[in-house]
Amino acid sequence: MDSNMIYILFICIFVPIMVSVPLIEKSSRDITIYILIGIVAALFISEVNGMMLKLFDNDILYVTTTITPVTEEIIKAFPVLFYVFLFPASRRKLLSISFALGIGFALFENTYILISNVESVSLGWALIRGFSTALMHGLCTAAVGYGMAYVRLKKKLALPGTFSLLITAIIYHGVFNIFVQTESMKYFGFLLPSVTYMPFLIYIIIKNKKTKTEVEGKSISLVTKK
Amino acid sequence: MNYYLLANIIVCIFAFVGFVYGAMQFFRHGKALYGQMITFALLCVVIGRIFNIARILSGVNFIGSFQLGTLGIIGSFMFFYTSNYGTLDSIVDDGTKEFLKYRLIAMVAPVVVIGLYFPLFFLGDVTKIWKVQGAVLLFFMALCSYFHLKHLVITDVEFGVIKNLRPYNLLALLYMMSSIAECYAMSRNNSVMTLVSTCFSAVFLVLMIPLISRGLKKSFKRKRNG
Numbered sequence: 001m002d003s004n005m006i007y008i009l010f011i012c013i014f015v016p017i018m019v020s021v022p023l024i025e026k027s028s029r030d031i032t033i034y035i036l037i038g039i040v041a042a043l044f045i046s047e048v049n050g051m052m053l054k055l056f057d058n059d060i061l062y063v064t065t066t067i068t069p070v071t072e073e074i075i076k077a078f079p080v081l082f083y084v085f086l087f088p089a090s091r092r093k094l095l096s097i098s099f100a101l102g103i104g105f106a107l108f109e110n111t112y113i114l115i116s117n118v119e120s121v122s123l124g125w126a127l128i129r130g131f132s133t134a135l136m137h138g139l140c141t142a143a144v145g146y147g148m149a150y151v152r153l154k155k156k157l158a159l160p161g162t163f164s165l166l167i168t169a170i171i172y173h174g175v176f177n178i179f180v181q182t183e184s185m186k187y188f189g190f191l192l193p194s195v196t197y198m199p200f201l202i203y204i205i206i207k208n209k210k211t212k213t214e215v216e217g218k219s220i221s222l223v224t225k226k
Numbered sequence: 227m228n229y230y231l232l233a234n235i236i237v238c239i240f241a242f243v244g245f246v247y248g249a250m251q252f253f254r255h256g257k258a259l260y261g262q263m264i265t266f267a268l269l270c271v272v273i274g275r276i277f278n279i280a281r282i283l284s285g286v287n288f289i290g291s292f293q294l295g296t297l298g299i300i301g302s303f304m305f306f307y308t309s310n311y312g313t314l315d316s317i318v319d320d321g322t323k324e325f326l327k328y329r330l331i332a333m334v335a336p337v338v339v340i341g342l343y344f345p346l347f348f349l350g351d352v353t354k355i356w357k358v359q360g361a362v363l364l365f366f367m368a369l370c371s372y373f374h375l376k377h378l379v380i381t382d383v384e385f386g387v388i389k390n391l392r393p394y395n396l397l398a399l400l401y402m403m404s405s406i407a408e409c410y411a412m413s414r415n416n417s418v419m420t421l422v423s424t425c426f427s428a429v430f431l432v433l434m435i436p437l438i439s440r441g442l443k444k445s446f447k448r449k450r451n452g
Binding site for chain 2: 061062065066069070154156157160161163164165167168170171172174175178179181182184185
């Protein structure tokens with residue numbers, strides 16, 4: 001494979017999304033930009049991880065289960081921190097952009113792995129990578145984003161809270177990596193992100209329904225008063 | 227039987243029970259953020275222990291190198307620190323001279339914790355990795371211990387919140403001691419002592435949420451009754 005393949009792939013994915021940004025509606029623009037930032041972070045981390053592998057004598061298992069979760073989560077957290085300090089955003093917005101960053105990261109990572117192993121991949125592989133790795137990256141970054149939402153709300157909570165959530169995200173990432181790389185436990189790894197994601201999804205759906213009902217209730221009472 | 231595996235399974239189960247109970251108690255609208263932080267601390271312990279369990283089951287040398295599972299303990303202490311520093315301390319201590327006495331008394335805890343580092347890790351017959359790991363762990367424990375001791379000795383505020391949370395603060399200090407004992411035992415490759423200390427940690431962790439829940443309920447009751 002061409003040694004520049006990762007950059008070729010980066011241009012092929014990054015540029016089409018980038019040129020579409022000015023045409024996208026303002027409400028969705030931040031999300032798209034953060035998907036792009038996730039792609040850049042994935043490219044950057046591939047270089048860092050390469051250096052780490054050399055530093056630890058190419059011990060792939062140790063590096064992928066102990067070192068890369070730390071480097072990846074820290075690098076993914078920086079753009080979210082940048083957003084928090086530049087723009088006043090709601091907790092929900094921060095969750096959305098951080099999740100988008102994680103998804104952008106996973107999108108590039110998945111595509112690169114696909115290109116590198118094009119002869120051995122299957123439909124099952126695609127489903128597993130799609131549901132497990134993408135969700136895992138999204139959830140980990142969203143957890144850190146949730147902590148950063150307190151930067152403006154309660155300053156005393158922000159730094160230690162974000163640091164604690166970052167640690168939690170790093171260990172979660174490590175657990176996922178160790179599961180998927182151990183033959184006897186790989187199915188736990190494939191299921192872990194979905195099992196974590198489902199309660200959040202259900203919670204958000206219920207909350208949205210509740211808010212909608214409350215808003216409808218308020219508007220009905222206003223109309224009756226009039 | 228691998229005692230390290232057994233020790234991690236015990237703590238993982240007990241912390242998970244505490245986490246589920248905490249999630250049921252505190253993750254509802256209008257519930258105290260303080261309790262949510264402690265629940266997150268238990269989640270961090272659970273994920274860290276799952277990492278350790280997976281690491282042992284995958285047959286990798288568990289003691290000799292840095293593991294992400296150690297971050298589980300650090301993460302839990304960071305959440306304890308966040309809960310005390312970020313949510314409760316400003317209610318208790320307004321920074322005036324009146325509370326200087328309590329601040330000075332509370333300083334004893336971090337001094338003792340940092341002091342323990344020298345005989346236990348720095349001067350002890352342990353590997354370099356444990357000298358570093360011991361320093362990092364005890365640093366975070368020292369940060370956290372200051373607030374636990376402070377909230378144990380400081381005069382009560384309105385509605386008796388400090389008095390009602392004293393049992394929890396005492397338990398958190400005991401958990402800290404059992405965690406130090408666990409790290410000491412692991413650095414000396416003493417599996418029996420690791421198992422004993424983790425059994426204590428497990429009991430302390432599972433009792434935390436009921437004590438906080440009871441303490442906060444009592445305070446809210448007094449607040450309601452005026």
